[in-house]
Amino acid sequence: MTDKAMSYNQAMSKGADMNESCQLRAIIAPMGADRLQAQVLELDIAVSGANVDELIAEIQHAIIVSYDVAMECKEAPFALISEAPASVKDKWTPGTQSESKGFHLPDNVAMALATALRKRKPIKTIEFERAA
Amino acid sequence: MDGERQATNTATWTQLLKELSKYGVGLAETESKSGFYLRRAVGPTILHFALPSNFDPKNPDAAGLPGPFVIYSIQRNLDLKIEGWYAVL
Numbered sequence: 001m002t003d004k005a006m007s008y009n010q011a012m013s014k015g016a017d018m019n020e021s022c023q024l025r026a027i028i029a030p031m032g033a034d035r036l037q038a039q040v041l042e043l044d045i046a047v048s049g050a051n052v053d054e055l056i057a058e059i060q061h062a063i064i065v066s067y068d069v070a071m072e073c074k075e076a077p078f079a080l081i082s083e084a085p086a087s088v089k090d091k092w093t094p095g096t097q098s099e100s101k102g103f104h105l106p107d108n109v110a111m112a113l114a115t116a117l118r119k120r121k122p123i124k125t126i127e128f129e130r131a132a
Numbered sequence: 133m134d135g136e137r138q139a140t141n142t143a144t145w146t147q148l149l150k151e152l153s154k155y156g157v158g159l160a161e162t163e164s165k166s167g168f169y170l171r172r173a174v175g176p177t178i179l180h181f182a183l184p185s186n187f188d189p190k191n192p193d194a195a196g197l198p199g200p201f202v203i204y205s206i207q208r209n210l211d212l213k214i215e216g217w218y219a220v221l
Binding site for chain 1: 167184
């Protein structure tokens with residue numbers, strides 16, 4: 001077996017996500033009459049905003065700030081951020097009224113996030129589902 | 133706030149910061165100036181929660197209401213459970 005094939009097998013055995021369509025998921029819920037809130041599922045990040053575009057911008061911002069804090073503390077980025085709790089993740093129903101949007105992070109942050117989430121490729125999209 | 137039991141899980145940023153300060157939570161800004169965050173030291177570990185992009189320490193409430201998702205997430209990320217206040221999911 002070649003070194004490359006061995007690396008592939010080792011990554012698979014460690015549970016790496018070999019799917020190339022890497023994305024984050026978030027649950028959206030209304031907050032009062034004119035605001036929305038979102039909870040990301042893969043990382044325990046929650047934000048609020050006036051619309052979906054603002055939610056995306058706030059999630060991107062929170063990820064960048066978390067990356068910067070980790071760098072300043074000389075820690076691995078996102079190592080101290082858990083997934084959303086099961087009670088939130090259970091609200092996700094795949095394929096039910098979900099909406100996919102583009103997601104942009106600086107290359108270094110995107111690569112660190114992909115590594116933390118065990119994804120092969122940087123995350124380029126985020127999928128939203130509205131809470132029932 | 134101030135120890136009273138909340139009937140709802142809404143609060144302003146000013147109320148929230150005041151309550152969190154009782155648990156040793158402070159405000160900080162990243163060295164790169166990318167944003168403000170809540171910071172709590174637990175031993176050698178710095179727990180953090182990123183604040184909204186338009187957060188202004190001089191006028192916290194201009195950032196809008198934090199909302200229940202944010203309030204729950206703050207408590208989880210900072211490893212806090214504020215008794216008699218907000219449920220922690």
